[in-house]
Amino acid sequence: MLSFPTDGNLSLYLHIPFCTTCCSYCAFYSEPVDATKAYLQPYVDRLEKEIRACKAHLDRFFTIFIGGGNPGSLTADQLRRLLVAAKADASDEVTIEMNPETFDETYFSLFAEGLVTRLSMGIQSMDDPTLIRLGRNARREDNLRSIALARQARLQYGIELSFDLMVCLPGQTVDLAIADLHEILMLSESDHISLYCLTVEEGTELALQVGLGNTTVLDEDGQEDFLQKMWSELRRLGFEHYEVSNFCRNGKKSKHNQVYWRLDNYLGLGSSAASTLTEGSLARHYTQNQSLQEFALSQCFSGYEEEHVDANQQIEEYVMMALRTNAGIDKQVFAARYQKDFDCLFASAISSLDSSWYSDTIQFFVLTEYGFMVIDEILLRLALEIS
Template sequence: MEDKGFGLYIHIPFCKKKCNYCDFISYINMEYFIPQYIETLKKEMDFYKDYCSKRKIRTIYIGGGTPTILQPEQLEHIIESALKTFRVYNELEISIEANPDSITKEKLHKLKNAGVNRLSIGLQAYQTHLLKNMGRIHSPGQFERAFLAAREEGFDNINVDLIFGLPGQTGEQWEETLKKVTALRPEHVSAYSLKIEEGTLLYDQYKSGIIKLPEEEKERGMYYFLIDFLTSRGYNHYEISNFAFPGKECRHNILYWKNKEYIGIGAASHSHFCKKRYHNEEDLEKYIEVFSLKNRPPIKDKESISKGLEISETIIMNLRLTAGLDKIEFFNRFGVDIKDLYRKEIELLENSRLIEETQTHIKLTKLGLDFANEVFVNFIP
């Protein structure tokens, strides 16, 4: 029988400053809404309580925004509310995103006592001028102090977020960042190529010619170096952009990549639950107001997920994992052999050396990692 455990995502949309590249739903200078927002989060958790009474949570992920902009007691209160509201598995993973400038010893202590066992710190780069160009407000020194403080508090599962392909970034600077980060021995590293999204300050700077991105060949070179560097130091390259020591892979994100169910709590949060996909109202004030008046989530864009769409999305998301798609797992979930559905597409991609098939899995090749989107479109219904 399919595992019915699910994930819980809690969105904290407050920030001290909007980063130049960020297109996530977040708000600055609106901290006065935090108490009301926390109360609304609790109401939304209570709303889902009956729907989930016979099921358990496997993972909790608190993202943003900047969750650690909240006070220690507020963070503790949110986590305690979730644990009181939902049934959970014993081996529960609780992750929280943190910015170096908003991490304090008191917050770390409260988080650890509340049950947080995975910390994700947003460094992005080790060079001060690159951080400034991105609109980041922390320094490399603040990152190091925050990391070491987390270690002192007993956190033994820390992720560091990095970005490469930045305007003006050199290969030498990227190598320096990786060397300094791995010297600290974080259990997990997430490294993403910069994407310039419309509506961001970076997009406007790019369109006006103020900044230039590295050439594609140089950006790809940074990615190849990343893989070689981290794997040579014991990290398992388990997803296109993610690396971990064995056993320290992010279980919440694997839930996404396995196309399993999750509930999103908070403004703009997304859910995939009971064969439905939907998201909450993005506007912070409207999210709070609607819940106050109707005592239910202000859900938008709700759609049913057909079996065909679920199959397609499961293939695409599984292929992001370097282990690939487990053919037996796929058959047990859908009652059909994947090659009965996509035999021609699979053969074409194999002949193009973009995917390879083993007795148990179908996965991207090294070349396929570079052309992942071209692979994925073959499985869109």
């Protein structure tokens, strides 16, 4: 049994590691659902038991997020079992990811019952040649159909919508990416966009193709110019840039993702899921290291490995996450949380930064949009001061 704090809010992440096929850029753990169908029901059975065992110690989960893989590999009834076990109708926000090719009206019952309040859909591109290069299972026709269904669900049940877009893709122009953005917003009227710059992750098919010279990706200068134009267009459309890769209007921020960025407590269940659990000065990470096959056939709560997080690592993780947001670091909160003065700890590192990268006041240290562009460099300099 996992050991988690019972005071304060606790959020829940459920990992569904089944997918049609793996996209060329994807580094998240998943396996082809057609080859692993025999494990799908046992996987759901164990996950439900773990949820119920954890839920017995809690009044409710603050937020819930079901991700993958593709949760659309499960039926609405299977997802309902997990959500009912978690008493999702009592949570402040319940998000489910769906890939366009598997989303249909059978999932509307989850919205009607108040078990899901937010739908996050990975569109990535509206251009068929680009989707093919990415190894996506969906095509433009699938995207159009699923966006229309998502808008229908929003109008009928009042759920919130979020769409993922990828930019700096091989062969993609800024004009094409902006056209994708406009089309998605026009069709869906969504108030949330996650905009991701293509990252070449080690071990992916994309990394192999780049290494072989078969695929060319933008250099850092090209990516910076591309992102600046996309960010500017989102700002013009009324979106707040509230995290490096996330934009909202009308205050529709993701409550669950803010849990990660504040380094609040969250419990991750399922194959390859991770947890961060803190009580007082004691912080623990849990990682689930079983394959989906092992997870499905093993005893509940087996395969979760615990790691204690020391004080310096806690500070480093907090700074790394908080500076991804436009709220930045509240120095009073930092002092209360870690019994250290932010200005004293980081004065030397901050003095080495370009002044256009950040805003520093008595109460807050916040990165500018230009700082977001060079966040890795900033975090490296700050991290060197912690130890």
